[in-house]
Amino acid sequence: MTATAHAPVPHYRLAVADVIKISVWHNKRLSETVPVRPDGRISMPLIGSVLVAGHTASGVARTIKTKLAYYVRDPQVTVIVTHVVQDSYRDRIRVTGAVEHPASLRYEPGMTVLDAILDAGGVNTFAAANDTEIHRVVGHSERVIHVRLGNILSEGRLGTNYRLRPGDIITVPERLL
Structure with missing residues (x-):
């Protein structure tokens, strides 16, 4: 609820x-x-x-x-x-970088990296999906969590399909051409 x-x-x-x-x-x-x-x-x-x-x-x-x-x-x-x-800004997940539609999404309990990426339209053709990171503020410092998004999307390996927290920023970098 x-x-x-x-x-x-x-x-x-x-x-x-x-x-x-x-x-x-x-x-x-x-x-x-x-x-x-x-x-x-x-x-x-x-x-x-x-x-x-x-x-x-x-x-x-x-x-x-x-x-x-x-x-x-x-x-x-x-x-x-x-x-x-207004909690509408505090309780958001941001998805940036090489995704089809960078987005600021309303956090929902149980939301995972895959949920957020799919809400952002998936990764684009330039994505270095296995170099994805979650940037999370814990206390007064930032924590970076590495996500193997390529493995999640192409192989169904969910080991790094982490649950998200309000305020998380997911960054999908572009690969070098």
Whole structure:
């Protein structure tokens, strides 16, 4: 079952450009509504910069409470997500390079490399299919996963028909002529 625009998302993790409302009970000066900056952080009085991207609202509240405890006795902190970035861009798979129709595809659970390549119209005649790569961001670094797409397409060998994750970029290079 896929989530609809109105369905609850359990354990939502904050992302860049989301907006959160931070309430510190009995302390209006520390209560504010802030966007998540491009570096995944927010700025707050007294405690400065706090990394929030990738964390839940309740986890961010605990972090802020811990940092504020140095300045405020027993702070009670609530974090509410007030605006969520459009998932339509975050939850995409991009297929680039020597394919018939380079595409940005909506991620679907269980989607594999073969699914994405077929959605992009397959490889073109210039493709170096066995040199295909998945570029995946893991934490703060990029991981490159090698895919033997030629073996998948021509021989049915599915050993590198990996399951995809939202944000993956599949690159099919052109072969040298």
